[in-house]
Amino acid sequence: MTDRPVLSASRITHIYPTPRGEIQALREVSLTLRRGEFVCLVGPSGCGKTTLLRILSGLLPPTRGEIWLGDQPLRGPDQRIGIVFQKDSLLPWRTAIENVRLPLELGGWPGPEATQRAQALLEQVGLQGFEHAYPRELSGGMQQRVALARALAADPEILLLDEPFATLDAITRERLNEVLVELWERQRKTVLMVTHDVHEAAWLADRVLVMSPRPGTIVAEIQIPFPRPRGADRWSHPAFLQTVWAIRQALGNGGG
Ligand SMILES: Nc1ncnc2c1ncn2[C@@H]1O[C@H](COP(=O)(O)OP(=O)(O)O)[C@@H](O)[C@H]1O
Numbered sequence: 001m002t003d004r005p006v007l008s009a010s011r012i013t014h015i016y017p018t019p020r021g022e023i024q025a026l027r028e029v030s031l032t033l034r035r036g037e038f039v040c041l042v043g044p045s046g047c048g049k050t051t052l053l054r055i056l057s058g059l060l061p062p063t064r065g066e067i068w069l070g071d072q073p074l075r076g077p078d079q080r081i082g083i084v085f086q087k088d089s090l091l092p093w094r095t096a097i098e099n100v101r102l103p104l105e106l107g108g109w110p111g112p113e114a115t116q117r118a119q120a121l122l123e124q125v126g127l128q129g130f131e132h133a134y135p136r137e138l139s140g141g142m143q144q145r146v147a148l149a150r151a152l153a154a155d156p157e158i159l160l161l162d163e164p165f166a167t168l169d170a171i172t173r174e175r176l177n178e179v180l181v182e183l184w185e186r187q188r189k190t191v192l193m194v195t196h197d198v199h200e201a202a203w204l205a206d207r208v209l210v211m212s213p214r215p216g217t218i219v220a221e222i223q224i225p226f227p228r229p230r231g232a233d234r235w236s237h238p239a240f241l242q243t244v245w246a247i248r249q250a251l252g253n254g255g256g
């Protein structure tokens with residue numbers, strides 16, 4: 001890991017105009033992601049996490065503030081940023097492999113190579129044998145594996161994950177977190193993952209950013225000092241539980 005920033009946000013404020021007046025979702029959020037690090041973002045429901053991820057991905061222009069991708073301002077969606085949302089983001093009329101191929105098709109990849117790469121990615125997320133299944137034929141966990149493979153298709157530098165496994169049962173979720181960490185360790189993407197689960201954040205991240213209630217802003221940054229790999233025995237380490245507690249405290253403080 002080096003200290004070179006791959007993505008940074010400077011004083012992001014976001015206000016949604018609505019028929020009933022303005023809703024301020026974010027207030028002066030600044031953050032920097034350094035190459036290869038795994039950062040988790042936690043915060044109470046409605047504090048603006050999804051808004052922030054949409055802004056960081058270039059899908060939503062912020063009301064105020066700037067996003068930098070490397071040394072250039074981010075002007076819109078970019079192939080260097082892959083995104084996984086909570087659910088329902090696959091195209092229902094495309095099979096698993098066709099969903100993963102989509103970014104490659106848009107990127108102008110020749111057909112056979114796009115298929116080969118999509119196939120390899122589906123294998124990496126443990127979905128060999130399900131290439132030709134439609135999303136409705138896959139479990140929620142399998143659909144999120146496809147979404148992860150699709151986010152990796154264009155070989156992005158950065159992965160933005162918005163509570164990607166939140167709707168899944170605990171065991172499936174733990175397994176998918178393991179898949180994610182394996183991929184990250186192999187490919188060293190820079191990851192920013194939103195989760196509302198403080199244990200998950202402490203287990204996965206190098207660094208946890210804690211947001212206040214709406215309008216969300218970052219109220220704490222907690223380093224996670226544990227070496228990797230981090231096995232299931234983490235539960236027996238008092239230091240791990242202390243870190244979880246520190247994150248929870250920061251959330252509480254933000255809640256006022
Ligand atoms: N498109 C929108 N129009 C108006 N208000 C919105 C819109 N999207 C989100 N909001 C509001 O902005 C706030 C932050 O929402 P969101 O970013 O989804 O929070 P989180 O992901 O942390 O739960 C909430 O109060 C939500 O109701």
Ligand SMILES: [Mg+2]
Pocket residue numbers: 049050051162
């Ligand atoms: Mg959200």
